[in-house]
Amino acid sequence: MRPAEPFARPVPAAADLVREVRSEADVLAARHLVRAAAIAAGFDLVGQTKIVTAANEMARNAYVHGGGGTMVVRELVGTCGRRGLRLEVTDRGPGILDVEAALADGFSTGAGLGHGLGGTRGLVHEFGIDTAAGAGTTVTVVRWRA
Numbered sequence: 001m002r003p004a005e006p007f008a009r010p011v012p013a014a015a016d017l018v019r020e021v022r023s024e025a026d027v028l029a030a031r032h033l034v035r036a037a038a039i040a041a042g043f044d045l046v047g048q049t050k051i052v053t054a055a056n057e058m059a060r061n062a063y064v065h066g067g068g069g070t071m072v073v074r075e076l077v078g079t080c081g082r083r084g085l086r087l088e089v090t091d092r093g094p095g096i097l098d099v100e101a102a103l104a105d106g107f108s109t110g111a112g113l114g115h116g117l118g119g120t121r122g123l124v125h126e127f128g129i130d131t132a133a134g135a136g137t138t139v140t141v142v143r144w145r146a
Helices: 024-041 044-065 099-103 116-123
Strands: 017-019 069-077 081-091 126-132 138-144
Touching: 017 024, 017 044, 024 044, 024 069, 024 081, 044 081, 044 099, 044 116, 044 138, 099 116, 116 126, 116 138
Parallel strands: none
Antiparallel strands: 017 069, 069 081, 081 138, 126 138
């Protein structure tokens, strides 16, 4: 993974794209939103696939485990002109009690395979979780264009 670029900034005049995630249809719409943003930012097919897969996992987790949430998509430009996307998904669910366990491969609180958060972390260049019991969860990721 590449090191974080601490001076990344939003693209001037680029508005955040916001999508509520309250249903299966919203999860699909969030994927389409991120795919369109990745294409607009010039991501190649592999980069598009990785950021869309990460977005799907984040949106699905907010919907299934957090009772719904909000996805914010922002195009970034790094200090060296490198372009990327920042995704932030916030829910008001029960929070994640053990983040390290939730990031472990095979961990699942549902019927899934347990690749969600840990798999998402492997698809992006920057990954962060802010969570507290009873206060919801915010997952933020950045993927830079190749």
